[in-house]
Amino acid sequence: MATLLDVKNLSIWFRSAGQERLVVADSSFSIDEGEVLGLVGESGSGKSVTALAVLRLLDPAARIQGLIRFGGIDLLTLQDSELRKRRGREIAMIFQEPMTALNPVMTIGEQVAEAIRAHQPGLSRRQVRRVAIEALESVAIPDAANRYVDYPHQFSGGQRQRILIAMAIANRPRLLIADEPTTALDVTVQAQILELLAELRSQFGLAMLFISHDLAVVSQVADRVMVMRNGMALESGSTAQVFHDPLHPYTASLIGAIPTLTTDRDLPLATLTQQAEADGGRMVERFPGHWVRQSQIPAS
Numbered sequence: 087m088a089t090l091l092d093v094k095n096l097s098i099w100f101r102s103a104g105q106e107r108l109v110v111a112d113s114s115f116s117i118d119e120g121e122v123l124g125l126v127g128e129s130g131s132g133k134s135v136t137a138l139a140v141l142r143l144l145d146p147a148a149r150i151q152g153l154i155r156f157g158g159i160d161l162l163t164l165q166d167s168e169l170r171k172r173r174g175r176e177i178a179m180i181f182q183e184p185m186t187a188l189n190p191v192m193t194i195g196e197q198v199a200e201a202i203r204a205h206q207p208g209l210s211r212r213q214v215r216r217v218a219i220e221a222l223e224s225v226a227i228p229d230a231a232n233r234y235v236d237y238p239h240q241f242s243g244g245q246r247q248r249i250l251i252a253m254a255i256a257n258r259p260r261l262l263i264a265d266e267p268t269t270a271l272d273v274t275v276q277a278q279i280l281e282l283l284a285e286l287r288s289q290f291g292l293a294m295l296f297i298s299h300d301l302a303v304v305s306q307v308a309d310r311v312m313v314m315r316n317g318m319a320l321e322s323g324s325t326a327q328v329f330h331d332p333l334h335p336y337t338a339s340l341i342g343a344i345p346t347l348t349t350d351r352d353l354p355l356a357t358l359t360q361q362a363e364a365d366g367g368r369m370v371e372r373f374p375g376h377w378v379r380q381s382q383i384p385a386s
């Protein structure tokens with residue numbers, strides 16, 4: 087597969103009160119066409135600023151060094167007008183908070199339509215409406231044609247995230263940057279959104295930079311994982327490799343922090359084992375004293 091995004095030796099500093107602070111240090115990664123890279127790390131590790139740097143949406147107080155190539159084009163030196171054409175059209179982004187990202191006084195249909203018009207100005211009103219309804223249908227908004235005129239507050243949190251995904255994929259981007267897209271959602275809805283992203287990926291060959299503090303979530307969608315801490319890329323590899331054979335103790339601690347069962351800390355291992363067997367699985371000791379269900383470990 088051809089490389090779609092190639093980031094080399096990316097460093098980012100923020101200036102404040104006359105001082106510069108390094109927040110991303112010499113980080114390199116790449117994403118192939120159609121591939122999903124998971125970026126994992128605790129809060130403040132530099133995941134979001136890395137994503138914003140790719141879109142050149144960082145605060146003017148930031149200084150960036152390194153190389154960011156998308157489809158062979160250097161994004162850091164690209165003219166603003168050229169960059170705007172690609173942003174939203176070829177690279178789209180979804181964020182954590184579906185309510186704040188939608189305009190509360192605009193119908194959802196108009197919002198999806200606006201995203202389409204911005205990049206496909208040649209389409210007629212009727213064509214835009216059709217593409218918008220198709221996008222809403224592809225993210226499983228029920229009765230999309232009739233709900234076109236509804237406002238964001240008339241949808242659930244999970245549906246609002248689906249609407250944002252519809253806006254993001256309406257122009258058929260090659261890369262979707264998803265920054266904690268399921269963090270604000272409850273666990274069941276989170277699973278549905280992850281499933282939807284996986285479906286869209288296979289349907290449209292969408293590549294993704296999937297950001298989360300939660301390695302368990304990332305392991306469900308990513309082909310490869312990069313672990314960040316304090317602005318540094320600690321390790322990267324296939325999801326199975328990082329999960330089964332972490333090189334860095336920090337990665338091992340992230341795996342160790344994955345909750346296994348709701349009350350696992352209070353239950354004796356025998357009970358956990360019985361529960362796992364009842365689910366058709368078994369318990370496996372990942373690290374000394376840390377047991378997880380086998381079904382939670384990605385296949386290698």
Ligand SMILES: Nc1ncnc2c1ncn2[C@@H]1O[C@H](COP(=O)(O)OP(=O)(O)OP(=O)(O)O)[C@@H](O)[C@H]1O
Pocket residue numbers: 100102109127128129130131132133134135136145147299
């Ligand atoms: N506009 C800004 N000005 C100054 N510092 C910033 C700015 N944006 C981010 N930072 C700093 O950059 C570092 C990395 O932040 P970033 O938002 O990328 O973390 P993150 O890994 O995405 O965490 P979270 O999951 O909490 O968003 C943090 O120390 C943060 O305080």
